[in-house]
Amino acid sequence: MAATQTIKQLLEAGVHFGHQKKRWNPKMKRFIFGEKNGIYIIDLEKTEKALEKALSFLREISANGELVLFVGTKKQAKDVMKEEALRCGMFYVTERWLGGMLTNFTTLKKSIKRHKDIQRMQEDGTMKKLSKKEAAKLTRELAKLNRNLEGVLDMGKLPAAVFVVDSKKEEIAVAEANKLGMAAVGLIDTNCDPDKIDYPIPGNDDAIRSIKLISGMVADAIILGRKAYLDGKAAEKARAAAEAGDEEKVEVDEEAVEDLSKKVLKGKKTAEEEPVAKKTKKITKV
Numbered sequence: 001m002a003a004t005q006t007i008k009q010l011l012e013a014g015v016h017f018g019h020q021k022k023r024w025n026p027k028m029k030r031f032i033f034g035e036k037n038g039i040y041i042i043d044l045e046k047t048e049k050a051l052e053k054a055l056s057f058l059r060e061i062s063a064n065g066e067l068v069l070f071v072g073t074k075k076q077a078k079d080v081m082k083e084e085a086l087r088c089g090m091f092y093v094t095e096r097w098l099g100g101m102l103t104n105f106t107t108l109k110k111s112i113k114r115h116k117d118i119q120r121m122q123e124d125g126t127m128k129k130l131s132k133k134e135a136a137k138l139t140r141e142l143a144k145l146n147r148n149l150e151g152v153l154d155m156g157k158l159p160a161a162v163f164v165v166d167s168k169k170e171e172i173a174v175a176e177a178n179k180l181g182m183a184a185v186g187l188i189d190t191n192c193d194p195d196k197i198d199y200p201i202p203g204n205d206d207a208i209r210s211i212k213l214i215s216g217m218v219a220d221a222i223i224l225g226r227k228a229y230l231d232g233k234a235a236e237k238a239r240a241a242a243e244a245g246d247e248e249k250v251e252v253d254e255e256a257v258e259d260l261s262k263k264v265l266k267g268k269k270t271a272e273e274e275p276v277a278k279k280t281k282k283i284t285k286v
Contacts, residue, residue, distance in 0.1 A: 006051070007044050013213040015203040016042045018190035028190045031202035040190045047202050051214070054185050054199035055221040058161065061183075062225025063232075066160035068185075069152070070215070071173045073097060077165040077205075080212050085151065088219040089226060091159065092151035093173070102176040105158055112153055115145040161185055163218055166205040167192045187214045 010016065018024070018032065018040035031050075033043035058068060070092040072081035078094040085092035093101065101108050118138050121127045127135050161183040164170040168189075174196050177184045185199040186192075187210075194200040204210040 006048050009213060010044045010047055010203070013204075013209040014207045015047060015210045015213065016044050017204045017207065017210075018042050024190045025193055027194055028188075028192065028202065031194070031200075032190060042190065042202050042204070050199070050201050051217065054201050055217060057183065057199055058163075058185065058218060058221045059225040059228075061160045062222045063228040064160075064225075065229050067091065067155065067157065068218075068222055069093065069155070069159040069162045070218075071097065071162055071170050072165040072211070072215075074166055074169050076208050077211050077215075080208065080215055081165060082151065084215040084219040088222040090219075090222060091155045094151060095148050097170065097173050098148055099172060100176070101152070102158065102162075102173070102182065103179055108149075108152070111145060112149060115142065115149055115153065118142045118145070158182070163215075164197075165211055165215070167197055167200075171196075185218070187211065 016033070018028075021035055021038050021040060024040060031042055031046050033041045035041060062068065068088075068090045070081045070085035070090060072078060072092075072094055073096065082092050082094050098108070098111075118141060121138065122142070127138060130138070158180070159182070162173055162177045162185070164173060164184065164186040166189065167174050167184070167186045168191055170186075174184050174186070176182075178196060183198045184196065185201070186197040187201045187203050187205045188194060188197060189203070189205040192200075192205075194202070201214060203214060
């Protein structure tokens with residue numbers, strides 16, 4: 001029943017529509033059901049299986065506290081990918097992919113630091129002490145950095161996976177992920193090379209409804225994984241506190257859990273002594 005419902009959703013979103021026959025990659029043949037009016041039709045049963053496999057992987061790595069980078073720079077994908085990445089608390093690139101964002105992460109961190117330095121100059125009044133020409137130059141530089149780095153400013157470590165819409169369009173991002181041995185998950189159309197993607201999801205990568213549906217499912221899977229990760233951390237700390245507190249009651253500190261979540265997303269190490277559980281007065285242990 002669940003499988004039928006998923007295929008119905010995919011069908012309604014037009015995920016099954018591929019590209020014209022003349023614009024195809026022969027490696028996608030195994031995902032193609034047939035053709036109609038010169039357009040390839042993608043086999044949604046295979047899409048469903050591939051989607052299930054990809055979502056399971058994303059839930060698993062998110063449950064381990066890993067990060068996922070959403071990449072979608074084509075016009076149809078920009079807003080949707082940003083929205084879904086923010087919804088699940090992950091990072092995104094929806095403007096131009098800067099070469100080396102993954103393979104030269106040190107340089108990326110320098111650019112992020114530069115952004116924060118200029119921003120601080122604006123906030124503390126240092127910018128006002130500069131000449132108009134210098135201030136204008138820094139303002140333009142900040143705008144450019146913000147446009148290109150907006151979605152990764154707080155990404156303190158490399159992601160464990162990238163999720164791309166249209167691997168042909170995002171070939172540089174995919175190549176960098178491949179080079180680092182980083183998992184690539186992708187919504188790929190009939191003109192893409194599935195061999196470059198670890199978890200290919202065959203489907204329409206041009207229609208907004210299709211992109212919205214798949215990226216929404218990806219975000220939902222990550223949210224479930226993150227919840228499992230944070231619940232596990234809270235339970236672990238609660239057990240440790242209970243063992244140390246003998247007859248003291250242990251309660252989960254929700255604020256501490258939220259703070260831990262933010263630190264994990266920023267790639268910061270969390271100290272073992274950081275409490276996500278708090279003790280109250282004595283009660284009888286059961």
